[in-house]
Amino acid sequence: MSKDICPICGLADIEETQSAQQDASVITCKRCGKYMIDGLTLGNFRSMHAHGAPSVGFTADDVGLLPYLSAYTRQTYESGGKAQLDSKNWRGYARQHSNTPEEQKLHKLLFLIKERTPIPGHSFPFDCDLTYPLVDVASTMECCQLVKYLKMALN
Numbered sequence: 001m002s003k004d005i006c007p008i009c010g011l012a013d014i015e016e017t018q019s020a021q022q023d024a025s026v027i028t029c030k031r032c033g034k035y036m037i038d039g040l041t042l043g044n045f046r047s048m049h050a051h052g053a054p055s056v057g058f059t060a061d062d063v064g065l066l067p068y069l070s071a072y073t074r075q076t077y078e079s080g081g082k083a084q085l086d087s088k089n090w091r092g093y094a095r096q097h098s099n100t101p102e103e104q105k106l107h108k109l110l111f112l113i114k115e116r117t118p119i120p121g122h123s124f125p126f127d128c129d130l131t132y133p134l135v136d137v138a139s140t141m142e143c144c145q146l147v148k149y150l151k152m153a154l155n
Helices: 039-051 060-078 090-098 102-116 128-135 140-154
Strands: 015-018 024-029 033-038 083-085
Touching (some): 033 060, 060 083, 060 090, 102 128, 102 140
Antiparallel strands (some): 015 024, 024 033
16 A cells, blocks of 8 residues: 555545654544554554455454544544554544444534534535544445435425
């Protein structure tokens, strides 16, 4: 996997810098936000993307957790925190976001719309592909379905 692809979500055109902390990289991704990841975990993620799961350090279930890890890193970044991932903690962070009830996902979506709308009632660009981690969903399609549901509920 190329270094210019996010090791979590696979989105192209990221920034990667070596951390002052030994053997860690800082990744900045439009979908996942900015996070730090240790070298071993970074290597495992890249191997998983290149070879598929199960791979070194991964199980088939781990692949399903990656969208929720994006949720953790992006929400931590948006709230001003600093996500630091390693092989011992990333699964726990992802699981926290994988169990979000639908009602809470809708509340997160409404809050996001409220926060990003410059003037109440006006439209704004909303890109589900880059935004879905902020509402604890696993894909662009799931985010679009939530938006459609919300539109129907409000009409």
